[in-house]
Amino acid sequence: MRSLLHALVLGLLGAGIVHIAVLFLVPEFSERDAWSRLAMASDLYKMTRLDAEAGGAPVVKSVDPMFYAAACRFNLADGLVRIRAPGDVPFWSASVYDRSGHNIYSFNDHNANSEKLDAVVLTPAQMIDVRRDLPEDLQGAIFVEAPIEEGIFVVRAFVPDNSWKPIVSRFLEQSACGLQEY
Numbered sequence: 001m002r003s004l005l006h007a008l009v010l011g012l013l014g015a016g017i018v019h020i021a022v023l024f025l026v027p028e029f030s031e032r033d034a035w036s037r038l039a040m041a042s043d044l045y046k047m048t049r050l051d052a053e054a055g056g057a058p059v060v061k062s063v064d065p066m067f068y069a070a071a072c073r074f075n076l077a078d079g080l081v082r083i084r085a086p087g088d089v090p091f092w093s094a095s096v097y098d099r100s101g102h103n104i105y106s107f108n109d110h111n112a113n114s115e116k117l118d119a120v121v122l123t124p125a126q127m128i129d130v131r132r133d134l135p136e137d138l139q140g141a142i143f144v145e146a147p148i149e150e151g152i153f154v155v156r157a158f159v160p161d162n163s164w165k166p167i168v169s170r171f172l173e174q175s176a177c178g179l180q181e182y
Helices: 002-029 034-041 124-132 162-173
Strands: 067-075 080-085 092-098 103-108 117-122 142-145 150-158 176-180
Touching (some): 034 067, 034 150, 067 080, 067 162, 080 150, 103 142, 117 124, 117 150, 124 142, 150 162
Parallel strands (some): 117 142
Antiparallel strands (some): 067 150, 092 103, 092 150
């Protein structure tokens, strides 16, 4: 009887360890992460609305209905990525995520040189090249040095009330993401 109880306890303990390990590994093997959902919705270097206001189902469910969002996937192996948007909204914030969804860098309109969003995402090696001879049109841009190859740039804009919805939507629709020559 004692050996049966011992085997039962060991079996339950082993099953618990396996269960916990599987739970920790689910995000690594998930095919429905933000990168995959965004890849199904649009191509690289294309700003895509994440919220349902753009029509249809949201790409990524927002936790805050007072913010609209757009995102752009990029690959730094192709070159520098520049993101721009006009600054006609009460508040905007931007974040750079790696392919796994880890936040690499965040900033908002209070960190920008003007109210307009103008950011360049680049690798440390690309930053060295750009510093040698900074192009004139990049003078006011925020540089995000990211030690990644692929990533997602997310722009969020605050919608204080219903009267701001069209303005914030236009802000996100006019945002652009593309490769930058240097």
